[in-house]
Amino acid sequence: MKKRVLITGAAGFLGSHLSDRFIKEGFHVIGMDNLITGSLDNIEHLMPLENFEFHHHDVSSFVHIAGDLDYILHFASPASPIDYLKIPIQTLKVGSLGTHNLLGLARAKNARMLIASTSEVYGDPLVHPQVEEYYGNVNPVGPRGVYDEAKRFQEAITMAYHTYHNLETRIVRIFNTYGPRMRLNDGRVLPAFIGQALRGEDLTIFGDGSQTRSFCYVDDQVEGIFQLLMSDYAYPINIGNPDEITISQFAEEIIKLTGTQQKVIYMDLPKDDPMQRQPDITKANEVLGWSPKVDRSKGLKITYDYFKSLPKDRLNKTEHKNFSSFIK
Structure with a gap:
C-alpha cells in the first residue's frame, strides 16, 4: 500500500511543489x-x-x-x-481553527503532522541572524x-x-522562498x-532599500521540508538561504537579469516591516544535514x-481579488 499524505494549501506556490515532490516519491x-x-x-x-x-x-471547518x-x-x-491584510479573519482562522482541526485529524489517524510556520514569528528582529531560540x-x-x-x-x-497527546509533529520556519508558480503582484x-x-514599470522599493532579505529557491525549500518531515526532530527548524542581500541590491540584480532600464522609486515603509531577515541554519545543517544548493x-x-x-494578460492582471464572499 502506498503511503498517503494530506497537503493543505496544495494549490498554492509551496503546496503545489510539495505535491510534486511527494508524487515523485511514490506517495498517494x-x-x-x-x-x-x-x-x-x-x-x-x-x-x-x-x-x-x-x-x-x-480547513477552518471540520476536515x-x-x-x-x-x-x-x-x-x-x-x-x-x-x-492577509484583505482577509485578516480568514488568516487568523486558518492558523488557529484550521491547525486545531488538522491536529485532531492527525491524532485520529495516528499521522505525523508538519506545520508551515514562518520567519515572521521573529517579527522585526532584534537578534541577527535569527536563531530558533529567539522569541521575536x-x-x-x-x-x-x-x-x-x-x-x-x-x-x-x-x-x-x-507534549500532551504524544502526537508526532514537525515545525518548519520558512524564510523568503521563490520560484515558478509564485503569484505576480501579491x-x-x-x-x-x-x-x-x-x-516596463519602475521598480518600487518601500523604505530606503537598506532592509535585508535572504532568498531560498523552492527546490531547496522543498528538500529541507521533506527531510524535516522524515526526521525525528519535533522543535522548530529554520529552512532558508542565509545569503543576505539588501532590497536595493536585489533591485539592481533584477534590472541586470531582465536587461531593462527601469528607475527605482522609493515609497514609505509599511508599519512593522522587518528591517533584517537572515536565517541561522546551523540546526538544519546539524540535525538534517541540509543546506541550500541553488545559487x-x-x-x-x-x-x-x-x-x-506567462501570457501577457497574466502579466498585466492584478492579484487584487474580491474576497468579500469569504469574509465572516
Whole structure:
C-alpha cells in the first residue's frame, strides 16, 4: 500500500511543489485547498494522476479524510501582505481553527503532522541572524499581527499536541522562498520586481532599500521540508538561504537579469516591516544535514524565464481579488 499524505494549501506556490515532490516519491497525495489564494493552474498537471486527488475545502471547518493517513502537511494560509491584510479573519482562522482541526485529524489517524510556520514569528528582529531560540519582536495589534500571531499560535498548539497527546509533529520556519508558480503582484518583493520589470514599470522599493532579505529557491525549500518531515526532530527548524542581500541590491540584480532600464522609486515603509531577515541554519545543517544548493543567480534565471513565459494578460492582471464572499 502506498503511503498517503494530506497537503493543505496544495494549490498554492509551496503546496503545489510539495505535491510534486511527494508524487515523485511514490506517495498517494490528497491535495486540499479552498482556492482563496491558490490556483488550480498550479496542480492542473497532477489532476489526471491516479496517485493524486483534490478536495476543495476550507480547513477552518471540520476536515474529514476517509481511509488511512500517514502524514499531514499544513500549508493552507495566506502568505503575502496583500492577502492577509484583505482577509485578516480568514488568516487568523486558518492558523488557529484550521491547525486545531488538522491536529485532531492527525491524532485520529495516528499521522505525523508538519506545520508551515514562518520567519515572521521573529517579527522585526532584534537578534541577527535569527536563531530558533529567539522569541521575536512582534506587534500583535499591528497590521501584520494577524499573520504573525496566527503562526505563533500555530506553533504553540502544535507543540501542545506533541507534549500532551504524544502526537508526532514537525515545525518548519520558512524564510523568503521563490520560484515558478509564485503569484505576480501579491505584495512580495521578488514577483513584484519581476512583474514590474516585465511590464516596463519602475521598480518600487518601500523604505530606503537598506532592509535585508535572504532568498531560498523552492527546490531547496522543498528538500529541507521533506527531510524535516522524515526526521525525528519535533522543535522548530529554520529552512532558508542565509545569503543576505539588501532590497536595493536585489533591485539592481533584477534590472541586470531582465536587461531593462527601469528607475527605482522609493515609497514609505509599511508599519512593522522587518528591517533584517537572515536565517541561522546551523540546526538544519546539524540535525538534517541540509543546506541550500541553488545559487541565487541560477534560481532567479529559472524564475524569470517562468514569468516571461506567462501570457501577457497574466502579466498585466492584478492579484487584487474580491474576497468579500469569504469574509465572516
